[in-house]
Amino acid sequence: MNFLTKILIDASSAHLFHTEEYIQSRRRLFKQLIQALVYEDTIKYAEKKLSTSLIEFSVQGVAKNGQPVIYSCKGYRRASFGRVELSAEPVLRTCSGQVSETVSVREFLSEIAGSFTIAAEFMERFIQELDHTLANDTAALFYANEQYTYGADNQAIRLLRNMPYDDIESGLLRAHPYHPCYKSRIGFDAVDNLHYGPEFSPDIKLVWLAVRKLNCLSIASPSLSELDFYQQQLGDQLIQFNTLLRGYGCNPDDYVFMPVHPWQWLNQLLPLYTADIHQKNIILLGEGVETYRPQQSIRTLANAVRPEVHYAKLALNIVNTSTARGLAEHTIANAPVISDWLHRLVAEDSYLAKELNPIILREVKAISFSSACEAIASGQIACLWRESLYPYLTADERAIPFSGLTEMDRDALPVIQNWVARYGVYEWLVQLLTVSMLPLIRLLYAHGVALESHAQNMILIHKDGWPIRVAFKDFHDGVRFIQGQVTHSECLTILRSTPRQHLALNSSSYISASEPEDVKNFLYSAFFSMNLSEVALFFDLHYQVAESTFWCLVNDCIMGYQRDFPEQYKQFQLFNLQSEYVIVEAHTKRRLQNESSVRINRVKNPLFSQPLPSSSQPIMEVSHHE
Ligand SMILES: Nc1ncnc2c1ncn2[C@@H]1O[C@H](COP(=O)(O)OP(=O)(O)OP(=O)(O)O)[C@@H](O)[C@H]1O
Ligand SMILES: [Mg+2]
Structure with a gap:
């Protein structure tokens, strides 16, 4: 045992x-x-x-x-x-x-x-999600305390702030800081949670399948060489898998190779796809050789042996926080298109590319298999490969997920403690806001696109703790814009629209909006009201930065951008970031009400009528939080 x-x-x-x-x-x-x-x-x-x-x-x-x-x-x-x-x-x-x-x-x-x-009808489900969250979280805390308790000499402890990015992804304990069902993972039993939950840094082997092309949607970025890609993914196993396939009497040209999550294989595919397996629409090739580790989102796995290899985001039939974690087919079809478009947008905008230099972790290849035999909705056998962060980093750059910025480290100090102490609270905070906000503001104002930049979808790149730039990820269903009104919208004409049955299950899961307010509020829901609010509350609690000062600094950054690019004044009005109220997603209501009910929250915007600091030196205001 x-x-x-x-x-x-x-x-x-x-x-x-x-x-x-x-x-x-x-x-x-x-x-x-x-x-x-x-x-x-x-x-x-x-x-x-x-x-x-x-x-x-x-x-x-x-x-x-x-x-x-x-x-x-x-x-x-x-x-x-x-x-x-x-x-x-x-x-x-x-x-x-x-x-x-x-x-x-x-x-x-x-x-x-x-x-x-x-x-x-949702009461039992909600209780179950909360109870599972409690059990899963207790196990994670217990495990962490067992593993990382200080010995006589504190050297034995690996502190999050000193770890490489991939290790921090599974070292973070807190999960969603707002959602009450933050570790619900419905579908996992208690042992599954230990075997596949990120906090336990499990060694996971991908299960590789060959799936019949006729039943697949397989799409890749034109920038990708398929042969090189599979060679990089599988190495010598590629030959072995081809031999295995021929041994089944199958022509490798009729199949594509894809990984599935081992939990998905055991719990969903083996029991539900027997006919497809029997008819050789799906052929089991076996476990991959290399070990992978789950990131905070659980369903995205990072190669633990070669960190530079693409991440594998895999369909997982669990419900975590608000959402079922399959990978809908239309988002698979759209993934490389959206990624390539965003990448081009950044590359061709000299302010973004040369001054801010954000990293777009492209989703370069994606596959979805639909059963040929059973009336099972697609989205259960699906994978998406995302570029690894590592090849983008220069020798002296390090990275940390945004969510890590507001966590406590294993020495009971904030993860950011040394950095803030070294550079100064305000200097560090202003730099963080500058490097993280400006790319998002630029994308919104200059290009009309909002990213779902909550703390799990954003990564801070730093040098010795000093914020340098950011990386963004999770685009296949995590962007919003008005079709036809964005830069290079011609790249998006081939996008698949969100199917009605998908919207019936998740009414806020769409990328193409009709109103600018909808685009703006998408950014508010993820970035300002969730991600930045956590930073604001954290700095108030640990560094006595009053919230009013925090939002003043945020506003200063936005106003600075507006002063630098006055020609975009129409956009400033179109996407008015300083409106009195904003509409944000009511995350918990989604577990309480059906999809047809209103599940949004109209909330007061702290950026409304903020007095601006008169100089670059912020007004020092002490927190009133008791
Ligand atoms: N600080 C956090 N903020 C938001 N989500 C978090 C956070 N920590 C953990 N999570 C988990 O990460 C996931 C966020 O959902 P999202 O749809 O952005 O990611 P995903 O599509 O599942 O995966 P990925 O981001 O790896 O592509 C959820 O499962 C959520 O519970
Ligand atoms: Mg995500």
Whole structure:
């Protein structure tokens, strides 16, 4: 029995759910849950001011025995898009004069059902997602504490801030900082989570298939040489796989090779595609030789032996945070087209290419197989290869996912601590904002395109901790623009539109918008309101940078761009980043309401009417957060 299985089923060791880690995870879960429910206005609650900024939130409910129950917690309404942030104190449950800590998700949601807006058919699903999140997160924290506890000399610990990029991807523990179902991974059982969850740095071998071309959509960037590509992917195994295929009496010209995730093979393909396998539409070639490791998104795997090799993003029939993680066929068809277009956009814009130099991690090849025998929706056997970050980095550049910038390291200090200490809090922050925001603002204003740049889709490149530039990824369904109104829109005429049945399952998953507001709000949903708000709250907590100062610095950066490119003034109005309100996606509502209901949040924009610092030296304002 290995260590991982031991923590789940060995009765001789302390059980996972008797640990401090369990309590820590449970408190975080309730914190994120109530924050999201209050912020997205999906529960009826009362608010009582306890001081100038501290608020008591309370929700009424009814216990099983009919007694009234009150749940209460303390927190703040933050300047960053009005985000609700609870204090570290646990959520309390008061019933029949007894006050205790809230411990059960099911009890909490059942008791407050009368105050909670959820479609009845989604209640069980939501409870399940929260319970799985708690179990998976506890296992991750427990594992991390076992692995990375300080010894007598602290040298034994590998700190995230010193690790290579790929290792940080699986070293990060927190996952989504806002979504209450941040580690739901529905589909995985407890052992699957240990075998395939990124926090456990598992060694994963890709399962390679040969799939019949007739049943496939296979598309590649013209920049790619297929032969070289497969040679790079498989090396000597390529000959071996071809021999195997011929041994089945098949002509290799009729097939393409593609990897699938081992979990997907065992749990979805083996049971559901027997006829396709029997009829040789799918032929199992076997495990790849090299080891891969999951990145934060779980379904994208990085080669652990040769980091310069393309990442493999693989369809995985799990639901994580809000979404089922298959790879829809139209997004496979669009992947290289969108990537090549974005790459060209950047390359031909001298301001982007020469001054900001962002990296576009292109999705260069993608394959989707559809069953020839069964009425199974496509998207389950699909892969997409994304360029690795490593070949783009110069010798002295290092990289860290954006989400890592707001995590604590294994020495209990912020991951960014040394960098901020070395360069100065404001200098470092202004540089971070400059290198990360300007490419996004340029893409929006000059080219009409918004990227879904939440913290998992963005990477900071630094030299000795000093922010230099950024890398973007995840484009096949993570861009939004108005067709015909973007630079080089002629490259996009071959894009497949989003099928109606896809929209019925995920109404916000489309790339072609009809209104500029829709494009702008896409950037707000991912970048400003999620990604940057986390940075704002982190700098307030750890470095006493007031949120108002933070958003002032952000505004200063936008205004600086507008001063430098006054000829784009029409675009500044079209995509007004300083509007009083913005519409952002209500992430949690997506788990509570069906696709036809409105699941957006109209929130106050902290960039509205911000006083600008009069010089490049920011106004030093101390945080009022208590
Ligand atoms: N800080 C974070 N912000 C957003 N998502 C996060 C974060 N940390 C982990 N995640 C996880 O990463 C995934 C983000 O979804 P998204 O659609 O951007 O990625 P993906 O398409 O699954 O994969 P990739 O980004 O590797 O192409 C989700 O599974 C989400 O739970
Ligand atoms: Mg992503």
